[in-house]
Amino acid sequence: MAKIHQPDPNVRRILERAELEGIELIRFLYADHGGVIRGKAASRSRLAERLGTGIGHTVAMMAMNMLDQLQEVEHMGPVGEVRIVPDPATYVPLPHAPGAAAMLSDLRLQDGSPWEACSRTFLKDAVTALAAEGYTLMAAFEPEFTLGRRLPDPAGGPDRLVPLDDSLCYANAGFDIAHDYTMKLIRALETMGLRVEHYHPELGPGQQELSVRHAPALRAADNHVLYRETVRGVAMRMSMWASLAPKPLADQAGNGAHLHLSLWNDTRNLFEEGSQVRDWFIGGLLAHLPALTALTCGSVNSFRRLGPRMWASAYAVYGPDNREAAVRICSPLGETGEPNLELKPSDSSANPYLSLGAVIHAGLDGVRRKLDPGDPVDVDPDTRPGQYPPLPRSLEQALDALEADEMLMEALGPLRRSAYLAVKRSEAAAFAAKDPSYELFHHMRVF
CATH class of the missing domain: 3.30.590.10 (Glutamine synthetase/guanido kinase, catalytic domain)
Incomplete structure (x- = not known):
């Protein structure tokens, strides 16, 4: 599996913070086309790896509406994979969810390039x-x-x-x-x-x-x-x-x-x-x-x-x-x-x-x-x-x-x-x- 990007200079700081703050799950969050905030979570034990690779995700999720009804969109069906790749600069503990932290994330292709349906990339552009x-x-x-x-x-x-x-x-x-x-x-x-x-x-x-x-x-x-x-x-x-x-x-x-x-x-x-x-x-x-x-x-x-x-x-x-x-x-x-x-x-x-x-x-x-x-x-x-x-x-x-x-x-x-x-x-x-x-x-x- 190809790595998404080189480790961020802040990675060591994040790993140290997660351990000191007792963080067990780190949510990788993104916003979908229905306006819903979705994501997946990495365990602290796999965080160093997942900061580089992201977490695998079906392309179909960006064709899901707010009622969890999947729509027919070309290139967003059962075949295809992207990665939820967190931005280390956005790492925050979640005070209302003890033991959890979050990072805002981009949706990237497996070679690390931006996916054309990533909404965070749209704002970056x-x-x-x-x-x-x-x-x-x-x-x-x-x-x-x-x-x-x-x-x-x-x-x-x-x-x-x-x-x-x-x-x-x-x-x-x-x-x-x-x-x-x-x-x-x-x-x-x-x-x-x-x-x-x-x-x-x-x-x-x-x-x-x-x-x-x-x-x-x-x-x-x-x-x-x-x-x-x-x-x-x-x-x-x-x-x-x-x-x-x-x-x-x-x-x-x-x-x-x-x-x-x-x-x-x-x-x-x-x-x-x-x-x-x-x-x-x-x-x-x-x-x-x-x-x-x-x-x-x-x-x-x-x-x-x-x-x-x-x-x-x-x-x-x-x-x-x-x-x-x-x-x-x-x-x-x-x-x-x-x-x-x-x-x-x-x-x-x-x-x-x-x-x-x-x-x-x-x-x-x-x-x-x-x-x-x-x-x-x-x-x-x-x-x-x-x-x-x-x-x-x-x-x-x-x-x-x-x-x-x-x-x-x-x-x-x-x-x-x-x-x-x-x-x-x-x-x-x-x-x-x-x-x-x-x-x-x-x-x-x-x-």
Whole structure:
């Protein structure tokens, strides 16, 4: 069997840490086309070897949807093998799972080359494209989630999520009710190197918002994978349930994962007030936004959240501190705050590597073509019917827009786009054939 790559200089450090910290299993994690975080685990006794070879994995798993239904995708059937190859720089112990650690991973061919369907490689390639133009991107996801308990439905239907509380938005009572959980979560995230920025109880019953510090694009996506799994893992250890699904409760506020972005050239933030580069980047986002939505809001459930007057955006517009705009120009916090953009049609059912990679390609396309974003919008766009272009209102519409977007389809490449479209169209069909409770349950369960 061919080795995947030469041992990383950090390998000895990882092996020593694993022994000192009593780690027995190390999870090699990746994100699939359904937005699910999957992986396999190596024992500590085999870790040195597996850091070099990876763990064998069927190619078919990237054709699996979020219901574990395998789709027919050419080159993703029963024949074929890739390797789940961990990135040693991402090694972290999992405080909520004593004895376990994790590393974010790439999917590689047996000769060590990147596999065309690896989503983490897609983001790496987007970062490389930015670097070739002299830019780097800093990013942070701003996730919300619903904290409660998963209980049987008294009527015999699917399990339901019962929120932890019914406190008001930002209410101090909400801080107190969720305090024990929140402290455990913060300590876990900080232990893994994720710097917590802000926390508050949000609008819906049991809804929480906790954000972590921005980072270079790849690290930001890696952080979001760890964040998602830790939010859920800490809750499970406390006999609770946490869901980052866009709309786990049909009649309550949705959970976004707004994406914050800033573009840099050496030490200069290019999204400062009056920047042409910022305007062009926004122009690229808006030009590709209908297609982008298929990747940044990657589930049927996402489109329950994307509606007018929900502060989630329903129109392809931008504006300064406009929380009904798809792209908000954020005011810097204080004299040391950095200007940034906030993409609001974004949630945690998306594969963060595909989502952020596609955003980079769209923004860079705007910069290269010097796309004019038009005038900023300083009102709720829903108050002016017919004046602004609406976002897709369903996953099917978003996938149609993605298929029609030549630039994004080219960036995704033949194998990745074929698998993504097959997986997502299968999910749309599966949920269309069931009642809403089926959809809500499965999104609450998976995300």
